[in-house]
Amino acid sequence: MADLLSRPGDRRARLRALIDAGEPVLAPGAYDALSARLVEQAGFDACYMTGFGTTAGLLGRPDVGLLGGAEMAANARRMVAATDLPLVADADTGYGNPINVVRTVREYEQAGVAALHLEDQVMPKRCGHLTGKQVVPAGEMAAKVRAAVDARTDPDLLIIARTDAAAVDGLDAALERARRFADAGADLLFVEAPTSEEAIETVATELSGHRLVFNWAEGGRTPALSRERLAELGFALVLYPVGTLLAATAGMRELLERLRTDGTPAAMLDRLGGLDAFTRIAGIDEVRELEERYRDDAGA
Incomplete structure (x- = not known):
């Protein structure tokens, strides 16, 4: 079994080395232990625990902030135990203030994740590609990032700071927030849901010198770019959050329709x-x- 074969620290060091190698690390989304195993068997180097998919899998509901930190950490623990891949995990807003973030980071680290991302939305948050988002003050989020960095006991645990401000206050505001989060100690920066290729290029140019995350949200608001183009722009980590969930849903719907029709x-x-x-x-x-x-x- 995977949890008998490799230690979380080894996986964190492996992910850091991959990130530092200079080519985009591709992390397909998974929402449970089985889908994580499928990602590993397909030959990928990392896996992403999607909050959207976790909410859908556990509750059958959309990603509008219904799950708490304990439920998310428990799902991460099961996924870590199912494979030998480094797991990048959605930690939403950290589930409260900086003190809550300290607990969240420690729970996720104990679960064995290799990286986690925190976002600057107001709770209850929602999927980054849905409308109606709100963001907390930049200083409040910077404090959360500092708390996350201080809370980790393994320096190889990657802290990713995500901002959803582009949809609320514009791209310039999102870039300024990202810089503040880098100053607070974030290892990677994640500007969520740019809506044009020009905006994606601006993110890459304005945040050049930082390690960046690109969310290749299948069917979302961000244009689809090739892996080669993302490499040219310098993105370090590429998430494919919901493709496995959408594929599984389509397959089950097809089977059930055939069963209903044919008996x-x-x-x-x-x-x-x-x-x-x-x-x-x-x-x-x-x-x-x-x-x-x-x-x-x-x-x-």
Whole structure:
């Protein structure tokens, strides 16, 4: 099992090394332990715990600030235990003031995440690509970033500061906030939801010299750029937050429609792959290896 094979500190150091290597690190979104395993099996170097997907998976609801820090940290812990990948985790607003942020960072660090991002929205927050957002004063968020940096015990834990101010106060205000968050100690800067390629280029130019996050939100408000273009612009980490969730939802809807129409799922069995294939995806070979390793030899 993954939690028996590698330590969180090793994964954090690995993610820092990848970030420092100069090429964008691609982190597909996952919302539970199974989807995290699929990201790992697809050959990616990092995984992203999406708050949007976590809310949808746990509550069946949109991302409008319904989950608390304990629920999010628990989901992160399960995902860390399911793979050997460094996990980048959504920590929303930190779930309160700087004191709450201290607890959030410690809970996430104990869960084993390699990086987490905090945002400057007013609680209850909402998905960065939904309308109706509000942001806290920049100084309040800078204090949260300082608290997060001070709270970590592993210096390799990456603190990502996200601002949603572009949709509220304009891009210039978002850039100024990002600079303040860098001065407060953030390791990476995340300007959420620029709505044009020109705005994306401005973010990259104005924040040149800082390590930047790009949110490739599938179907969101930000234009889709190629990996090559993002590399040219200097983005260090690229999140693909909801593609796995949207794909899983589309697949389940198709299966259920076929079942309702035909009365059986027989027409889709070839595409589904069967139980044996699924148990291999879920790690039955690892379980059997452990069973063999720890077989009762009392009678030997």
